[in-house]
Amino acid sequence: MKKTIKAAFSVTIPVMLGYISVGIAFGLLFERAGYNFLWAIFMSIFVYAGSMQFIAINLLTSGVGLFEIALMTLFVNIRHVFYGLSFIDEFKGMEKKKMYMIFSLTDETYSLLCSSKTPVGVERNSFLFCITLLNQIYWVIGTLIGSIAGSLITFNTKGIDFAMTALFVVIFIEQWDTYKNHIPVLIGVTSTILSLLIFGANNLIFPSMIFITVALILFQKQIARKTHKINKVGIKNEC
């Protein structure tokens, strides 16, 4: 078991750095919005979805209705539907651990599970489970640190919520490099600006998602062709 934890730990170091720092940012913002560390930890344990937790601060402070919250969560996290596809067979043998493995399939965990090779002499299922659990532990620790730091800060924190925008810009740049084809980005930008102009700042998410989905379907040929030309591997969610 010790060997498994050690092997899993070394694989998770990059995620540890990322999760602790982003977790700190989340805890800090949530605390500054008026929610103490208990709320922050509660959310990091039971929701456990980075981008969504940042958006949640916005939604909760403006008292948005539950249906809209459900809808927003669905759209922000819909990409997770595709992560599980790669693990349908793999998780079959996980027994009791299976539910937790599915629950905690975040972007970062997904990419580690996809890329990590089990070292010799280590049981694969336990190895994957340790990676998954360690990642959530990092996330919760980061959240706790941020939340407590937030309650101690006395300087003017106006504008600190820009950290959320910054996080999305970082993810955006990472994605830009991963994808050879940038039509989807263009579709995302156009659809959102269009719905911002038509429906206003407070109702833009739902119409933008519809525009995005429709446009992706309409331009399927162009997107698929371009991808094929540059990169013969069209399917990205295959590990």
Place this chain on the structure above:
Amino acid sequence: MNVNTKYTLIAILVMAVVTFGTRVAPFVLFGKNKPTPKYIVYLGNYLPPAVMAMLIIYCLRNVVLSSFPFGIPEVIGVITVAILHIWKRNNLASILGGTVVYMIAIQLIFV
């Protein structure tokens, strides 16, 4: 600020349930040796970059371009994050650097 405990609790549980729903869906829907529908795979590949672009604009949705400071602090902040990230590829440095620059901009320069 007083937290509305009941609302917050239910709202967080809603997020938890929907998030879990998105993660468990493929195991429930496609678990029985059925091939995944092609359009699902297609949307799965190309929704994420579009949604991320949407979220950045969503974050900036309340910026007023027609009056002072014309969104300049936001532009400076985003450019700082982008430059730092392309240069150093360090998530923490990019987020922290961009946020500090933005805070300085709105607290000290564009007041």
